[in-house]
Amino acid sequence: MARAQKHLAISKRRPVWAEVSLSALAHNLHAIRELVNPPQEKRKFPRRVLSIVKGNGYGHGGPEVAKALEKAGSDWFGVTCTEEGIAVRKAGVRKPILVLTSFVEGEEAPLLEHGLTAVIHRCDQLAALEAAAARRRVRRGSIAFHLKIDTGMNRLGIATSDIDCFARQLGKCRHLHLGGVMTHLASSEVFSNTPAGEQTRQQEERFYAALDRLRALGIDPGIVHLANSAAITTRPETWADMVRPGAILYGYHPGYEPAERRAEFEARLPLKPVMSLRTRIISLRNISAGEGVGYDATFIAQRASRIALLAAGYGDGIHRSLGNRGSVLIHGKLAPIVGIVSMDVTMVDVTGVPDVELGDIATIYGTDGEHSHLASLVARGIGTVTSDLLCAVSERVPRLYLS
Numbered sequence: 001m002a003r004a005q006k007h008l009a010i011s012k013r014r015p016v017w018a019e020v021s022l023s024a025l026a027h028n029l030h031a032i033r034e035l036v037n038p039p040q041e042k043r044k045f046p047r048r049v050l051s052i053v054k055g056n057g058y059g060h061g062g063p064e065v066a067k068a069l070e071k072a073g074s075d076w077f078g079v080t081c082t083e084e085g086i087a088v089r090k091a092g093v094r095k096p097i098l099v100l101t102s103f104v105e106g107e108e109a110p111l112l113e114h115g116l117t118a119v120i121h122r123c124d125q126l127a128a129l130e131a132a133a134a135r136r137r138v139r140r141g142s143i144a145f146h147l148k149i150d151t152g153m154n155r156l157g158i159a160t161s162d163i164d165c166f167a168r169q170l171g172k173c174r175h176l177h178l179g180g181v182m183t184h185l186a187s188s189e190v191f192s193n194t195p196a197g198e199q200t201r202q203q204e205e206r207f208y209a210a211l212d213r214l215r216a217l218g219i220d221p222g223i224v225h226l227a228n229s230a231a232i233t234t235r236p237e238t239w240a241d242m243v244r245p246g247a248i249l250y251g252y253h254p255g256y257e258p259a260e261r262r263a264e265f266e267a268r269l270p271l272k273p274v275m276s277l278r279t280r281i282i283s284l285r286n287i288s289a290g291e292g293v294g295y296d297a298t299f300i301a302q303r304a305s306r307i308a309l310l311a312a313g314y315g316d317g318i319h320r321s322l323g324n325r326g327s328v329l330i331h332g333k334l335a336p337i338v339g340i341v342s343m344d345v346t347m348v349d350v351t352g353v354p355d356v357e358l359g360d361i362a363t364i365y366g367t368d369g370e371h372s373h374l375a376s377l378v379a380r381g382i383g384t385v386t387s388d389l390l391c392a393v394s395e396r397v398p399r400l401y402l403s
């Protein structure tokens with residue numbers, strides 16, 4: 001943290017920042033790659049890793065983390081739309097970039113121009129992509145795309161019953177070729193005896209049946225991929241040719257169910273949290289028992305208390321529902337958030353934290369020396385997922401990339 005402190009002392013700006021550890025990011029990528037390439041399998045070609053960098057790299061800065069991950073050996077990248085893909089390309093990334101949510105009308109041309117790979121999730125998109133490829137006068141069959149099949153999540157993807165129709169449409173597309181086939185798992189973290197706990201097995205069966213049908217129609221599916229974070233850690237049968245980690249890349253396991261199995265699954269893939277969100281104390285006051293703190297006085301002090309004001313609020317990404325529920329790390333101790341989180345500031349009770357002074361650093365989540373305040377636990381405390389917290393870190397928060 002010393003480097004960041006120095007940087008911020010010089011920068012003379014509002015003290016809220018996110019430190020992004022590029023060594024932790026590279027560590028997580030290498031750990032994933034090793035896990036999905038067990039030496040006893042003796043694969044001719046290692047399984048590839050497609051790093052999910054959509055949502056501004058889960059809040060870490062999409063182009064910057066993509067660049068660092070490419071250097072660390074990531075094979076592919078996943079973004080949600082053409083605009084995100086272009087930002088990653090402009091950062092200098094050369095590896096293939098898959099546009100997961102595909103294109104809307106008019107986006108095909110810039111998508112192709114920047115060498116991005118489209119996902120087709122409706123059959124009618126084939127004709128639009130083919131027309132855009134033809135306009136670019138590319139070589140026959142030179143534009144690769146991936147097909148997304150919906151296997152039960154009922155979100156994106158063609159129905160398994162539409163494979164024949166897809167094959168017929170593809171036959172009319174002279175400039176395109178199928179580079180890969182994917183599906184997305186809805187409940188891969190769930191192992192309980194519930195419908196969600198059964199869903200992954202059903203999705204796998206439907207997916208592999210759809211691949212068989214494609215092959216029976218004489219179509220090579222190319223790179224087959226379906227595993228997200230939970231499936232990478234817990235379900236080797238889903239690893240196929242390539243895996244698509246998001247949350248685990250940034251250092252956080254999903255909330256496996258049942259909770260009693262979390263420790264077992266997390267031990268399979270030790271991860272390092274990549275982001276630490278920090279701010280500083282900009283005001284300190286003593287209040288008497290019975291006084292209220294913040295909007296609507298939702299916190300009433302039960303004893304004489306020392307209240308610190310942090311220079312970050314929900315406008316920076318401190319989830320508003322942490323008011324009166326969450327805590328932050330100061331001097332290695334957890335200080336409870338008191339009152340409603342405001343847009344630009346947050347109050348914490350530091351009565352139990354010795355020697356607190358103006359300018360001291362508070363870690364909203366992440367690590368601070370040997371102490372940690374994991375975003376996964378913060379998220380669980382307010383009933384959300386880690387990615388929700390990470391993606392919420394707003395544009396006005398500078399990211400500091402530390403090696």
Ligand SMILES: Cc1ncc(COP(=O)(O)O)c(C=O)c1O
Nearest residue numbers: 052100184228229244245246247
């Ligand atoms: C298609 C696709 N693959 C992979 C992922 C990564 O998911 P996770 O963060 O659970 O690894 C996502 C994220 O939502 C996704 O949409």
